[in-house]
Amino acid sequence: MNSVFIRKLFNYSIFSLAVFLIFVLVFEPFLEFPRLVSWIGHFHPVILHFPIVLILIAIVQSWRKDPYAEWYIASTALLTLLSAITGFILSLEGGTKGNLILLHQWLGVTVALAVVFWYYWQSRLSKNFGGVLHGVLAALIVLTGHYGGMVTHGKDFLSFSENANAESKVLPEDPNVYKDIVQPIFDNKCVACHNPNKSKGGLVLTDFASLSKGGESGSVFDRERGLIHRLGLPIDHEDHMPPADEDQLNDDELEIIKGWFKRGAREDLFYSQIGSDEPSFGIIGQMIAQSDLKAWNKLPEISNDKIEDLTSEYCTIRRLYHKSNALQVLVFPHGDFGMKDLKHLDPIAKNIVELKLSNLPIGVQEMNYIGRFENIEWLDLSNSSIGNASLASLQKLGNLEKLKVYNTQLDDGALAHLSRLDRLSELYIYGTNFTEQGIEQLKNAGPGLSVIDYAIEALQFKSVLPPPVLDPHRYFFRDPFYVKIEHPLTGINIKYSLDLSDPGNGSSFAKDSFLIDRNYTIKYMATKEGWESSPVDSVRFLRSEIEPARFELENLPDEKYLGTGKSLLFDLEKGSGDFGDDAWMAFKNNAFILNCTLERETTLSEIVLSSLVNTDPYIFPPSTIEIYGGMRSGELSKLNRTVPEVLKERSELHFEYYRCKLRSTPVKYLKIVVKPLDKIPVWHQGKGERGWFFIDEVVLIEKEQA
Amino acid sequence: MESTNKHLNEKLNLNRRHFFSKLSVGLGTVALGSLMIPGLFQRRGSNVAGGLSQLGVPHFAPKAKRIIYLFQAGAPSQLESLDYKPLLNERMGEDLPASIRMGQRLTGMTANQERFPLVGSYAGFTQYGQSGTWVSDYFPHIGKIVDELCIIKSMHTEAINHDPAITFFQTGNQNSGRPSMGAWMSYGLGSENQNLPAFVVLTSRGKGNSQGLYSKLWSSGFLDSKHQGVLLRSGKDPVLYLNDPEGVSREDKREMLDKIADLNHQHYERMHDDEIQSRIAQYEMAYRMQMSVPEVMDIKNEPESVIKMYGAEALIPGTYAANCLQARRLAENGVRFIQLYHQGWDQHGNLPSEFSKQAKDVDQASAALVLDLKQRGMLDDTLVIWGGEFGRTNYCQGRFRPDNYGRDHHPRCFSIWMAGGGIKKGISYGETDEFGYNIVKDPVHIHDFHATLMHLMGVDHEQLTFKYQGRRFRLTDVAGNVVNGLLA
Known part of the structure; x- marks a missing residue:
């Protein structure tokens, strides 16, 4: 390698670095550095020492007419540029730049460009101008270094004042x-x-x-x-x-x-x-x-790798925010939780600011260990097995501000430990065994402490019990069956009646279950001390005794509500309040016409059509129901004509049963004709339109044999 | 698949060539070159602007660590809930003055109405709390906790129909395809519990008129699919297809997953498709969820006092009250974003009766959730939000009767409430005119709402981005300002 090549290399490097420096300064708002480049910025504190020394040496050596002065200047220029560039990259990490950083930045840039100027023009400088340049450079580098020092060590690092740490x-x-x-x-x-x-x-x-x-x-x-x-x-x-x-x-x-x-x-x-x-x-x-x-800035440095190492399925460790060394640690319950899980956290002991150990077995030994995590501000021991004695270790946590011990076995024995925590400002103790006096004592422990024992507002909430549920929840049956009345809460008193009277006055349900073998209407409700009684619910059990041997619909239901087809009419299944479900079929433009062939000649006493009314979605009682019957399919006579009452006002969703009593005529063939409402009454927004007729079951009741 | 992979490789090669050609010129230009290809030294996926922050960690100290969003799907009327307008009762039946409507667009459902009769709330209003806030009598329990709440009366949106409006709220855009808010949070902040998803969805349905809910509302859009919301159903199978078939032991399952993971890793080595890694992670998550989900959802150890607080409906799986209780349990277990939907708030007609039932479904349980969080010290770092996708008109839709009326969609103003997690309490923010038609003070757009939520979670909404189809996307896209007046 000859000196010409090296000189060329210096020339190009210095030129390109200078161009780069100007480029990044001009385009700063549009820049986005990859991680590697950000990392280069971290070398600024190392590199910056070179220019400080080299500039001074280069000045002295050029005055001494050292034959190698040129090389001193060249390396000075290169390292000053590198120092300026790394410094600039480093400055981007801090978010918005403060005045100090900006001052340091522009001073540094000036130094760098001045040295570049010196490098290219060294041979052409007059002695006087050279002297001025050297003086200015020396002064600038001192200033730059000074402000740089302030940026790292704080503004007051060099000032001599009592309030330096204010x-x-x-x-x-x-x-x-x-x-x-x-x-x-x-x-x-x-x-x-x-x-x-x-x-x-x-x-x-x-x-x-x-x-x-x-x-x-x-x-x-x-x-x-x-x-x-x-x-x-x-x-x-x-x-x-x-x-x-x-x-x-x-x-x-x-x-x-x-x-x-x-x-x-x-x-x-x-x-x-x-x-x-x-x-x-x-x-x-x-x-x-x-x-x-x-x-939190004073907490020891912790690396991402360390955090990742210590994190497991049951232990989440997270920085509270970007680059913060304050950590949030959440330990979730798992089968073999023990001391090892806490010891595991030792490498980050001083960094833990939040620690959640709820639902875990925490004893004296564990609490004692937690005492090492001296920077904890927020500790969650709720639902844990913690006892009074182990709280003694809380003394070691001088920064503790928020403590959750709700749903634990703590009682007044813990008072002494809890009232001695100076910085504690929030204490959550509902679901513990503290006495009222104990809680009062805690509340008076200090003005800065708020004790949350139970959400007072919630005590004013009145809660209504849900009605009991029948198991099985069935409306239609053929064979007698047993039914239970159940409730999801314990300690419930279930009252019921079978005679349509108010179940509140009826008997209490004490049996395991009772037999349904007739057409009962059962009304029932739940009561319990401290709760509002449930609303009364009822089920009407209808015994559907006969399923026809064959049955056909003359018209198909509306295509929106086909249900599962005609079989739903005799399947003993009740549709739900959601009339869109498959247990319902509905008619609007066509009449519901059902032709049945019974297996044998039967004397029916009643036919019940199980239906639903809800005027908001235009579901109304039908205009007419007509029932025909006879012994031969061609010769049927009218057995019943029912005209349901036209509704005079809005009616909310409810089940409706149209009971059609029959004259005691033996029949083998039946025809049921239901005409949906043809004109909705004027009070409804759909006045004049046709109403819907919904049906989910037809119940044929045989005349009781005398 | 093959073609995208090819495309991906070409892009990589191009970058590398670019890199080397720059390298030859000199040290300065290397750095320059890397500036032009910012992703050169970055792993794909870490798209956070500047490369200066780390995914999974808040940008700055957060006020809220998690969000419970009680979404009232169908748009509950602000005039029967939180925005008290006595003038509408005084001028009941009069036409909406043209000076108020100012020719603004109406939906097709009422645009052809001849008259726009003003209609006041059927229910009365009562003042509650130290703040003396007016709350409708449909919500007596919400009234009791009003000093914990921040009521925003000046929300507004551009969307006028349910689906675009909900999609806007959930994803920041009316058209579907963008990631949901919860997915963004999962992407930006990660999960607090490795055994549960970061984003969980619970749905319930009231008796009122309701509109569809689609799973696109909790989709991860272009983000990694592991950020997608997980719908927990009521009943014995909370997550579909999570349980093992009969006869498969936990050990067998483990072995199977290990083998599948091996195969997937091999596949990944060939294809370099991040979705493969994502899939491996999801299998593992599902394996852990087989244990954790049933545990979280089992409420048998909840004391009766808690059940009483939420209302007895909390015992009936799938109800709003049960979901509120579940939400608290999920929050305790480190789920980052819990999204509830309660359907049935679309009262175009029969508002008084339907609304009262809907309100009854949510009133006590919502208030109980806030108080339950409070007594557990969780309200400080949990943000609870209650609200729908837009408001309702101050005039009647359809036949007008003071005791039975309907209200059409109204995007120009509506009310929501928030509680906890760094939000001011006991205040009302923003105002509407006395007709309840236009906003007169401090409007809050959905983008602003999103920006504020992210701010509370410690995320700069302009910094959390994902590059997709050639540009960076954010939840707030190119809009949104943090509403400082809401911050405590």
């Missing part, structure tokens, strides 16, 4: 607006000029008492000339604060201070007292949320 202070859940929010703003932006040592305008803003005293120009609270007035003036106004050349308050800080003043600028104002519609409410809320995250 920013990273964790806010309480319900901060005091003055002490926790407003004063830190003063500390940041005002106190430099308004402290006991240097009190410009006689005003001191270091504490509430001095603030209330005001300054030479009067009270801070003065509406005309006070603090709010001064903060709100245009920046070039003489009285504007902070002075134009000082760090200004941002919009959020202004809103917070305005909000605090609107609420009387009281020292004892708490966040929770601010109305949610006030602008400062949202801003402070954000600050609280951020502050929580800050605490």
Whole structure:
């Protein structure tokens, strides 16, 4: 390799990297980096040390007229560019760039491009201009490094102040607006000029008492000339604060201070007292949320691989959010849960912020182990086998904020352990054995603790029992059968009657089952202490004694409601309230005409047509029902004509049985003709149209032999 | 299959050629080249914009970890539930003023009506809670928990018919084919429990007039099919085809699955189709669900006090109350998105009687669910949503009678409520005019609703994307703003 080739290589590399750097800066909003490139960004903290040193060396060496100065400059240019590019890539990871990062970025870019310029023009630079360039470069690299240091180590890393750590202070859940929010703003932006040592305008803003005293120009609270007035003036106004050349308050800080003043600028104002519609409410809320995250930022680093390793079918481990080292761990019940499952979590012990161990056998030993997970804020031990004694270990969890122990065997013996948890703010204990006094004691344990024992509102809910169910749930039968009355709840009193009377006054159902051998109507209901009694339900049992040997329909049912065909008429199956089901057939334009041939000559006493009425979907009682019978198929005489009453008003879905009594004529052939309603009455929206006739069963009842 | 595979390979080759040709030019251009092919170093499927966030982890700290969506299919009338408009009762039967309607489009069902008689709520309204919120007397239990709720009275949509409207709500688009909200959540946030699906669907049906529900509403669209919603049915077979045939032991099943997985892996090596991996994962999930689902769905250990709270109907599988109880149990067990549908809210006629039955189905159980979550400390991180796909007109459809009337579809304003999971409580958001026809303050579009939901779940709705047919899709597609006024 000769030096010409190497020089060429340097020339091309430096040129292409410079072009690339400019490209990414210009097209930043449109860029999307693959993971590998993002990863390159992580080398920025390593590479950046080279340019700092190399620039200084290159400057010195070029002044000393070192024959190799050219190569120093070349490597400087290359590494400065790489440093700038990796830095840029790294900066994309952080989301929106802050001012510091932007400043650092543009300084870095300037350094990089200046070095490139130096590299290409080194031979053509006049001595004076070269000197200026070197001076500027040296100054720029120091500045860039300084701001870079601030980005990584925090703004206050190099500043010498007692309040250096004020920013990273964790806010309480319900901060005091003055002490926790407003004063830190003063500390940041005002106190430099308004402290006991240097009190410009006689005003001191270091504490509430001095603030209330005001300054030479009067009270801070003065509406005309006070603090709010001064903060709100245009920046070039003489009285504007902070002075134009000082760090200004941002919009959020202004809103917070305005909000605090609107609420009387009281020292004892708490966040929770601010109305949610006030602008400062949202801003402070954000600050609280951020502050929580800050605490999580201190958790030890944990890798995705580690998380994946420890995750199993029964143990879910997740970051609370992107890149957070705070982990949520959910352990689900499985057959052999034990200490090993907890020990398994040891590598992430300090990262666990949420832990769910509900429905698991948790004893003293397990709880003791949980004490190692010192950063737990949220612990779910509900439905577990936890006992009073094991709660002693909770002492070790100094960050515990939310504890769920509902549906456990805990009782007043646990009070001592529970009332000593300083940061605990929510405690869920319904379904435990605490006494009322115990709960009262917990509720008084501290102002910050809310104890949730039972949703009070739910106690006011009145609940109506569902009616009992019959098993089997049958309406039509041929052979006598046994029926049971059952209810899904235990401890139910089932009442029933067989004589159409109110079952509430009837007898209680105590038998296992009873025999249905006649045409009963059974009414039944359920009652239970503490519940509203169920509505009365009823079933009418109809004994269908005869199935004809043959039967034919002269007209097919409407094609929308064919059901399972004509066989449904004698299948002993009742259709449901959903008239679209297969147990129903329906007629509208054609009459229902059924021809039956009985096996033998029979004297019938009654024919029942099982039907349904629901006027909303146009299902009405039919116009007429006519029954013909005789001994020969051609010579039938009319045995009955029934005209159901025309409905005068809307009728909701209900079953209807049309009972047609017959004269005691022996018959072998039967013809049943039902004409659907031809004109819906005027009160209905479908007035004048035809109504539907639905039928699911025909019951032939033989005359009882004397 | 063969052709898509070929196509896929060609694309890969093209990228690789592209890559190498750039490599030869120099270091700077390599990086440039990789910028032009962002997917070059990425696994297919990790489509999150910027490659800076990780699928399965929220973008930022979430307020809600799971959602229970009590969807009221058919569109319950806001005027009989949450949006109190006494003016309609005062001006009962008068024509809707043209100045209010402003010539806006109506559905074909009422567009030809000669008159548009205003009709007020048949049920009265009562003020509840510290917030003094008006809630209709059809919902006495919801009234009792009103201080837990955030009522949005200014929802609006473009869809005017049921199916497009529900599809819009569920997928962010009126046309079918996009992934459902729950599928997006499953894709973006993953499951909390490896033994249950992240997205579960439960359906029930009231006695009111109802419209169809199709499984496309819980489809995963172009996302990996493992994100599809799993419908849990009532009865002894909660998931169809999940149980083993008679005589197959759990061990046999295990062995069979291992063998099938081997074959599938071989197939995957040849085809590189991600759906194969997905299928392997689904077999495993089904195997675990054989144990976990019956366990979750068995309510025999629920104490009577809980049953009483939800109402005794909770004992009858397949009812809305039973589904609400199931929803809580699923939430406790780490299901990310629980979608309930209750059908029967399409009251074009007979509104007073049908509506009262529908309300009775859902009133107590919905309120109980909110309170049950509260007493378990789960309301903080569970978002409960109750609402339909659009609203109903303030005028009567069909024959007008003060005690029996109907209402047509009305997309221009409707009301829903939300509770828990980072939502402000005890507030009403948005307003409609006094006729209840147009929104006059703080409208919330479905896209905004989606953006807000995702925000609560810790997801930036603009960042969670999936590339399909050449472009990136989101649940909110190219719209949607987080509604800050709803956030606690």
